Amino acid sequence: MPELRELIRRKRHGGALDAAELRWLVDEAVAGRVPDYQLAAWLMACCFTHLNATETLALTAAFVGSGEQLVWNNVTRPLVDKHSTGGVGDKVSLALAPWLAAAGLALPKMSGRGLGHTGGTLDKLAAIPGFRTDLDQPAMQRLLDSVGCCIAAQSPTLVPADKLFYALRDATETVDELGLIVASIMSKKLACGAQHIVLDVKCGSGAFFPNPPAAQAFAAMAARIGREAGRNVACVIAPMEQPLGRAVGNALEVQEAAGLLSGGQDSPELRAACLELGVAALELVHGATADHGTLLLDLLESGAAWESFQRWVAAQGGDWAAFEHGAASAAAHYRQVTVTATSAGRLERLDALTVGLLACDLGAGRRNKEDVIDPWVGVECLAKVGDSVEPGQELARLTVMPQEPRTDEQLAAAYLAAAGFAV
Amino acid sequence: MPELRELIRRKRHGGALDAAELRWLVDEAVAGRVPDYQLAAWLMACCFTHLNATETLALTAAFVGSGEQLVWNNVTRPLVDKHSTGGVGDKVSLALAPWLAAAGLALPKMSGRGLGHTGGTLDKLAAIPGFRTDLDQPAMQRLLDSVGCCIAAQSPTLVPADKLFYALRDATETVDELGLIVASIMSKKLACGAQHIVLDVKCGSGAFFPNPPAAQAFAAMAARIGREAGRNVACVIAPMEQPLGRAVGNALEVQEAAGLLSGGQDSPELRAACLELGVAALELVHGATADHGTLLLDLLESGAAWESFQRWVAAQGGDWAAFEHGAASAAAHYRQVTVTATSAGRLERLDALTVGLLACDLGAGRRNKEDVIDPWVGVECLAKVGDSVEPGQELARLTVMPQEPRTDEQLAAAYLAAAGFAV
DSSP states (O other), X not given: OOOHHHHHHHHHTTOOOOHHHHHHHHHHHHXXXXXXXXXXXXXXXXXXXXXXXXXXXXXHHHHHHTSOOOOOSSOOSOBEEEEEOOOTTOOHHHHHHHHHHHTTOBEEEEEOOOBTTBOOHHHHHTTSTTOOOOOOHHHHHHHHHHTSEEEEEOOTTSOHHHHHHHHHHHHHTOTTOHHHHHHHHHHHHHHHTOSEEEEEEEESTTSSBSSHHHHHHHHHHHHHHHHHTTOEEEEEEEEOSSOSSSEESXXXXXXXXXXXXXXXXXXXXXXXXXXXXXXXXXXXXXXXXSOHHHHHHHHXXXXXXXXXXXXXXXXXXXXXXXXXXXXXXXXXXXEEEEEEOSSOEEEEEEOHHHHHHHHIIIIISOSSTTOOOOTTOEEEEOSOTTOEEOTTOEEEEEEEOTTOOSOHHHHHHHHHTTEEEEO | OXXXXXXXXXXXXXXXXXXXXXXHHHHHHHTTOSOHHHHHHHHXXXXXXXXXXHHHHHXXXXXXXXXXXXXXXXXXXXXXXXXXXXXXXXXXXXXXXXXHHHTTOBEEEEEOOOBTTBOOHHHHHTXXXXXXXXXXXXXXXXXXXXXXXEEEEOOTTSOHHHHHHHHHHHHTTXXXXXXXXXXXXXXXXXXXXXXXXXXXXXXXXXXXXXXXXXXXXXXXXXXXXXXXXXXXXXXXXXXXSSOSXXXXXXHHHHHHHHHHHHSSSOOHHHHHHHHHHHHHXXXXXXXXXXXXXXXXXXXXXXXXXXXXHHHHHHHTTOOHHXXXXXXXXXXXXXXXXXXXXXXXXXXXXXXXXXXXXXXXIIIISOSSTTOOOOTTOEEEEOSOTTXXXXXXXXXXXXXXXXXXXXXXXXXXXXXXXXXXXXX
16 A cells, blocks of 8 residues: 555546545544544645545545445345435424335434534434434334334444545645545445435535535536435425424424424425435336425325425334423423514525524524533524515514523624525 | 644634644643644644644744754854755765864854765764764864864754654654655754854655655745844755765765875766855855856865865864774675676666665665664665766776675676666
């Protein structure tokens, strides 16, 4: 094998590493034999000279090979993995996993915690008292058998290389190189073992990808890598200029997902997002053999999706009654701040990043890895882009910790910084 | 102060750091508070987006400020520092320092050890039994008073930041960014305290700079940084396509320098290189007030330069008689390999890098920091570029360790790989 320095030099000068070299680099790094500073220099060089498709495929394979790979021998339903690149108010997984389970698919999903303005699915589920996500494969298998879906914490035995590389990328401002992103995401999907992979690629203000070309480039590369690894991949590219749906905040998002499935409170945007991704998943599995959208709406209207949600929450240990009690208690005991319109107009902009950071600052997310999340705080966006508003109309409701030092006016101003109106 | 990550991000995206930020980065790094991997990422980003002149000046100042700075209060002669960027067979300092001391200048020089194909001045001096280079400032001062020159090992108390940055640059393939090179070299010159600085900038096959534009860019930036720090700077750009002069190897180079000064064996190329740099130094100090070249030649012919050399060697503890005895003994006991011409022709090429690496492999240099040098081995280039040679004529003489495993033919072939002939 060549020297590490030769690999850095080659990448710095725009050359490519072959599969054996990338596998060696990853294996040596995981074994602790690559100094952090050399890996950091290599990562920064990659940001300037980029990884080509062959390198990205090889790096992904090396990542997969760095740890355990799940094999699902005893699941008879088609196995589907759904992954979102993350956005503000993105609670799609909470509704879609049990919904698609009701449609006969099996969804063995692993998720992460949130950092910064995008929430993590695990943090949202943690709002449900008793909900357990530390599941090993037998536990996941039992949930697939009994419910058809599960959402587990990312296992440290899967793709340990990604954990190591990601921590270094995060510390060295080298996160946003396409090949590194694809290898990080796709290696976890491949190691998780589902035959069908649906990628929800968000782009815009509150998303990982700033614009459609960046999202398309990711989608194309991720799909190629997945297919070359023998999987079926579908990508949905979705704008994220404003938060997805109404709620931004952990319990509030769980409530929104549950409201959609139970019929208690519709969320048209969330419903549309779930339908688009759900249809993509069903077409991936079954082909365009039926009107999958109608099938999904039938499952919603019949209550089957809601029943699946409740079975799933209970099967992962969640106490739904306790959650509803807690949510009612928070509504009573937490400060509620109402943001109202001062004049008539049409909402033209509701910046997802600004709303996401506000929710994060209220305690719904982590600025730093050590921060503790309050499940009950958050933001409800009552007017969305395109809505006409009247003076005095409620634009948003903020649920705020009692000890929050800012005044109602300051908090309203922080929310209104995200909004733009046309008369 | 901003976060480290912000400094990396800014450099990655082509922004500039201000003087306070660079000083903070350097001070924090020296204090051990900058993780290696973040500094490595920053260095790699600098290689792609470069440091501008303002940043280079600020980084140089921050480097100088990271350690002790020598102040020469009691030296009445003009203080001159001469620095070469390094080349194959570059023994100029050995001859020029005592020669210029004889011309009334004071040369407080610090040097380093060699690595790879270019030899270090300290390694050459180590061939002289007893020669000491671990000198503190009082010892240097005494040498300037008594002899007018000294060559000391780089003090660890001067520019500790450079040692740290250089080790990381070396390990991460980020050595060749102009701003980092200039800061590294000029900070040591500035900290060493001489008012006048002469830079010998080599370019070509055996040199640090591959071509004249790279050498000129360095010279321009280094001169600018030196002048902005209030010093007088002269730069001489010299090609290094073939080795400088005859000898490549530690004792052999000392012999060549001594032969020039003593008149025992002229070395026209070494003489020309010393004269060019010596005149540059004298013009820097005195202006073009006299024919400095003739003055220097007078000092050579009168024996004053040779006398200065002997005084200097003795003052630093060197035993010249022991050196001459050792050289004679090596000539008798080491294997001598003669490389001869097989046909008539004109030598058109004698690749400095190839000769330098051959000498290094013979034991004259270090491939790795831990390698031990044999002072007596090396190469003497008896024909230089432009020389016409006859069949059977000696092209080179190799002095080889007795245990060298290669045959004479193999060693001759290794040397001839450096040479190109025209019929």
